[in-house]
Amino acid sequence: ASGDREVTLLDYGAGNVRSVRNAIRRLGFEVKDVQNAQDIVNAQRLIFPGVGSFGHAMDVIRERGYVEPLREYIEANRPFYGVCLGLQLLFEGSDENGGCEGMGLIPGCIQKFDTAMGLPVPQIGWNNLDQRRPSRLLQDVGDRRVYFVHSYRAVEQPGSEEWVLATTNYGEDFISVVGRGEVYASQFHPEKSGTTGLGILKAFLQPEGDVYEASTAPMNGHMRGLAKRVIACLDVRANDSGDLVVTKGDQYDVREKDETAGRPVRNLGKPVDLATRYFQEGADEVTFLNITGFRDFPLADLPMLDVVQRTSEGVFVPLTIGGGIRGFKDATGKEYTALEVASAYFRSGADKVSIGSDAVYIVEDYLKTGIMPEDSSIQQISEVYGAQAVVVSIDPKRVYVADPGQCPHKCFPTALPGLSGEQYCWWQCTVKGGRETRDVGAVELAKAVEDLGAGEILLNCIDRDGTGEGFDLELVEAVSSAVTIPVIASSGAGVPQHFTEVFAKTKAAAALAAGIFHRKEVEIQSVKEDMAGSGIPTRL
Numbered sequence: 001a002s003g004d005r006e007v008t009l010l011d012y013g014a015g016n017v018r019s020v021r022n023a024i025r026r027l028g029f030e031v032k033d034v035q036n037a038q039d040i041v042n043a044q045r046l047i048f049p050g051v052g053s054f055g056h057a058m059d060v061i062r063e064r065g066y067v068e069p070l071r072e073y074i075e076a077n078r079p080f081y082g083v084c085l086g087l088q089l090l091f092e093g094s095d096e097n098g099g100c101e102g103m104g105l106i107p108g109c110i111q112k113f114d115t116a117m118g119l120p121v122p123q124i125g126w127n128n129l130d131q132r133r134p135s136r137l138l139q140d141v142g143d144r145r146v147y148f149v150h151s152y153r154a155v156e157q158p159g160s161e162e163w164v165l166a167t168t169n170y171g172e173d174f175i176s177v178v179g180r181g182e183v184y185a186s187q188f189h190p191e192k193s194g195t196t197g198l199g200i201l202k203a204f205l206q207p208e209g210d211v212y213e214a215s216t217a218p219m220n221g222h223m224r225g226l227a228k229r230v231i232a233c234l235d236v237r238a239n240d241s242g243d244l245v246v247t248k249g250d251q252y253d254v255r256e257k258d259e260t261a262g263r264p265v266r267n268l269g270k271p272v273d274l275a276t277r278y279f280q281e282g283a284d285e286v287t288f289l290n291i292t293g294f295r296d297f298p299l300a301d302l303p304m305l306d307v308v309q310r311t312s313e314g315v316f317v318p319l320t321i322g323g324g325i326r327g328f329k330d331a332t333g334k335e336y337t338a339l340e341v342a343s344a345y346f347r348s349g350a351d352k353v354s355i356g357s358d359a360v361y362i363v364e365d366y367l368k369t370g371i372m373p374e375d376s377s378i379q380q381i382s383e384v385y386g387a388q389a390v391v392v393s394i395d396p397k398r399v400y401v402a403d404p405g406q407c408p409h410k411c412f413p414t415a416l417p418g419l420s421g422e423q424y425c426w427w428q429c430t431v432k433g434g435r436e437t438r439d440v441g442a443v444e445l446a447k448a449v450e451d452l453g454a455g456e457i458l459l460n461c462i463d464r465d466g467t468g469e470g471f472d473l474e475l476v477e478a479v480s481s482a483v484t485i486p487v488i489a490s491s492g493a494g495v496p497q498h499f500t501e502v503f504a505k506t507k508a509a510a511a512l513a514a515g516i517f518h519r520k521e522v523e524i525q526s527v528k529e530d531m532a533g534s535g536i537p538t539r540l
Ligand code: 1PR
Pocket: 233, 234, 235, 248, 249, 251, 252, 253, 254, 289, 290, 291, 292, 293, 294, 295, 322, 323, 324, 325, 354, 355, 356, 357, 358, 393, 394, 395, 431, 432, 433, 434, 460, 461, 464, 465, 466, 467, 468, 490, 491, 492, 493, 512, 513, 514, 515, 516
């Protein structure tokens, strides 16, 4: 009967659960959405992917009358899997949103990670599970890492031990998996944890089945803890005949050098195919940048939404989409908020959106007036989807300074002096894909967007882009030590050692490359092996 393959999904519309749907389908099951409380009562197995903030989630499930049926379902020990916030809601309450009550099934209260520990918050990335007791769910996981993204966490306390299946260390031990009988929940996202995550979901959905292919993934060995991430980036735009292609520039110039051929847009492949290849080759995340998004209206850009949708069907690691995330007025004069634009991408399967030009305009205004904006694109999206869903992408250029006393921007000493022997520099932000410089420094921008609610910085560097000379370590160190949110180093990777170097010498949490992967000059696996061989925690 088809009912045997049915999974009931509690999606209350607060964020991206498309990846959970895709993962369930990939495992050969069908999704049935909860429309009313009776659907919870009737479920054979229920998955609850909590998204958004604790308070909002509790309000919605309370208004819809789901709290009691859920509590009864769980207390009757029927098959349940809560993801992320879906774990947190089982506890007594949370400090998030000024304090709110949870379902009260597990003793303890959810609190924010302490930034005083010096680790980036949110925790974003791949970390280990320290299993407290054997369980069917985690039987095949061992040392393999899974993907977390969260600012709040539960810690063990008297009474929680009967629930705790695994903890994870991020400056301290927090509860990463709970389980009792047929009821499970995990702080990490199995649907974003590659084949290891699919294996965990399969163990839940099909208790009698064979272990998933995860069993062939290598173990991570002795280097435990949050891994430094390796990200593959695909710059996407329409070529001259209007097809979306992956392109790649040198210092942001994406056209072929040959004048006689009319300098066509470089074509390095098809977006969905390439993204899928990078997932299979072990990329920890995949990023798409719609590099002409700043001038087109993204909601009219259906091919891009379609690319995201098709990619998310086969790529089970986090997916970021950037380009054109801002408020728009279309040809008919109808206005769209940045939140509406971002929501279209989240609904299509993006896990994060990345804001470029608009962040520069927002911060320029903020620094000039000293007045904190109230409804900027960063704030709108962060409030609804959470800080972890908002990346700010910076496209800076290095500016040399002879006398820092004469420069209105914060200057940094440099070991790479300028052409006239200048010993100082700052990094100037640009907009519109590097076409226009603005009067804001990259370090100031990063700090300001952190205040506004961005959860991560994607730090490009126009001087290094496509050069293969390595990351601008001075830039990466200046920005990553100025903020507490994670920083992704980007631009200039030429060999695996460049990744190892940026992790050894700066506080970067992740490093991204494009050209070397597209041209198959370097394999993701070689990058990971070099990092691991140098003692950097790596997801192999
Ligand atoms: O301004 O919000 O519409 O966002 C536009 C986005 O598109 C920004 O994130 C901006 O970085 C990006 N973008 C715009 N123009 C270009 C271009 O190349 N002409 N690409 C561009 C950015 C930089 C990286 C690249 C790394 C690594 N490309 O994405 O992948 O530099 O490259 P490498 O490993 O080959 O050195 P908005």
